[in-house]
Amino acid sequence: MSVVNEPASPDTRPAPRPAPRRAWLAAGAIVAALALAVGVNMIADRTLSRARVDLTQQHLYTLSSGTRSVLAKLRDPITLRLFYSRSLGASVPVFGAYADRVREMLQEYAALSNGKLKLEFLDPEPFSETEDRAVAYGLQGVPVDQGGEPVYFGLAGVNLLDDERTVPFFQPDRERFLEYDLTRLIYELSNPQRPVVGVMSSLPLNGDPRAMMMRIPGAGQPYAAMNQLRQFFSVRDVPTDATAIDPAVQVLIVAQAQELSENTLYAIDQFVMRGGKLFAMTDPYSESQVGHPDPGGRPPASTSSTLSRLLDAWGVEAPSDKVVLDLRGAWRVRASPNDRVQAVDYAAWYNLQGDSLNRTDVATADLNQVTVASAGELRQKPGSGIEFTPLLTSSDQSMLADVAAVRDNPNPAAILAGFKPDGQRHVLMARVRGVLHSAFSGPPPLAAGQARPADFPAYRAQTDGPVNLVVANDADILEDRFWVRQQDFFGQSVATPFSDNGALVTNLADTLAGGDELISLRSRGESIRPFTVVDDMQAQAETRYRQTERDLQSRLDATERRLRELRQGGAGGPQAPGTERNTQTIITPEQRAEIDKARAEIVATRGQLRAVQLDLRREIEGLETWLRVLNIVAVPVVVTVVAGLLALLRARRRNAARA
Secondary structure: OOOOOOOOOOOOOOOOOOHHHHHHHHHHHHHHHHHHHHHHHHHHHHHOOOOOOOOOOOOOOOOOHHHHHHHHOOOOOEEEEEEEOHHHHHHOHHHHHHHHHHHHHHHHHHHHOOOOEEEEEEOOOOOOHHHHHHHHOOOOEEEOOOOOOEEEEEEEEEOOOOOEEEEOOOOHHHHHHHHHHHHHHHHHHHOOOOOEEEEEEOOOOOOOHHHHHOOOOOOOOOOHHHHHHHHHOEEEEOOOOOOOOOOOOOEEEEEOOOOOOHHHHHHHHHHHHOOOEEEEEOEOOOHHHHOOOOOOOOOOOOOOEOOHHHHHHHOEEOOOOEEEEEOOOEEEEEOOOOOOOOEEEEEEEEEEOHHHEOOOOOOOOOOOOEEEEOOOOEEEOOOOOOEEEEEEEOOOOEEEEEOHHHHOOOOHHHHHHOOOOOOOOOEEEEEEEEOOEOOOOOOOOOOOOOOOOOOOOOOOOEOOOOEEEEEEOOOHHHOHHHOEEEEEEOOEEEEEEOOOHHHHHHHHHHHHHOHHHHHOOOOOOOOOOOOHHHHHHHHHHHHHHHHHHHHHHHHHHHHHHHHHHHHHHHHOOOOOOOOOOOOOOOOOHHHHHHHHHHHHHHHHHHHHHHHHHHHHHHHHHHHHHHHHHHHHHHHHHHHHHHHHHHHHHHHHHHHHHHO
16 A cells, blocks of 8 residues: 655645734724714714604604694794703602603704794702793792702793793693693794684673663673683674674684674674684573573573574584583582472583593693583584584583473472483583585675675685684583672672683683694693503402402491390390399390301401402512513513524624635
């Protein structure tokens, strides 16, 4: 066997690079990476500063189209100064988180304003010039510690005309309406003139001169609701026989306007067709009108009002032959003098609270109570394409009744005796939005001797786009006695509200006067989200606990009755003549057995209560443990797994390249 010696193949591997050269290459790569990162950040800051992804459930950080429209229409610069005391966030962390939300939203506003909004963030420290400026703007200082030093969290806005609008203090409870409050402030600064509100009514809303001449105490004065409107708007009277609405009127309030002519209805119709905002209040039975008799003391012949000619064409039904009765919140009134019952619930007059108020609408969200009287219901007409949003609704303890029940000598006791709730929630006030068609085919003919003005607007068959109006089938919302107490204070009449009717009317006029941009804003939700699962678990456990507690109480009551019966039977037998009854109770074996049984039941039931509470704590603690696991462990685990998979994939690619 021979061995062949083959020449060794030459080594083709490259010679190793010197170590210093490799180090320099690594350092250069690091510097290049840093330069690339800085460059990318600078480019992104210039070109992608507006790029955002809002992953919150209710899109808390996405501005609505109404806000974008207001910001796009800004013509003159506006300066917004946010006064926020850092010590407030340090003392109450909730305010610190909310301050970040407000600051971020203001920056979003500024970014969309094309340079028209200028922001200033100020920290008003005690005894500083900044604090003096906050006080001068009328911002509210609140002490948070025992030292009593005030802290501030408010906003002041100024335009070129030095008009000022402020948010005295940002309350976290109003976070749902943060966007509305900011947009409204900017809107008012960009439109500093007071909106014009026209009022058409058959009621003496501006006072009754006849009653003042008769020197009736408290009579003849303007309605308190009108006094409130005049504080915020320029109010003009519109006669009930008007043939055209002044173009300067932005919001028209038609309240209990009776027997309107065809030409007046046409004027209202065309006002809406031109985009005007309407707040219509009809009424199947006006308690306010009944309370204002003529100089001879006679009640009015007619106490109802309707706009059916217009509302039917716009897709809304407001029946005038029915009233809504509601037991929840019913007023207690004096019954008939011949009735033995001195006070009874009058289901035709009631307070609307809680879920009867729309909490998602800006006008009603912060109200506590609204009072209505002999109100009718509203319905969306079948087949209409309007957006019908209830603002005020009755409770499920309500029913419909003929208007004659409250019109012809109403008997509260009889109404209560015949009350049978239908389980439905009836709408009393609603917002209407949509493209509306005119109720007329053209201008109606004028009466003899009448002539239209030269600038009479041309007929419009429908609105150019969606319009907004508010309809209520109760005008007694304006009546003073249903929401305010008038008191004499050293010769001056002072109004003390006990319901929010005046605030409701002002809020509705405010949202309507603000244009479509403000009307389109709704509550957006809160950034601080509750643990709804935990709350549901607590509610369910509370229900079980209360049920067991009621069972325990009924068992105790039954046991006590049984023990009383046994004691009476043991000590109350026949008595011999001439002897005195022994007042001491003798415990018999039967009583002892009952007592022992009762004690055993009490111990067992208390054990059940403890078990329910223990289960509640266990469920909540278990859920809390899982949440901690998800927040603390799960996220790092997912990141680690993803990194491992990427490393494995990279290794496989390297092996494939080498092969």
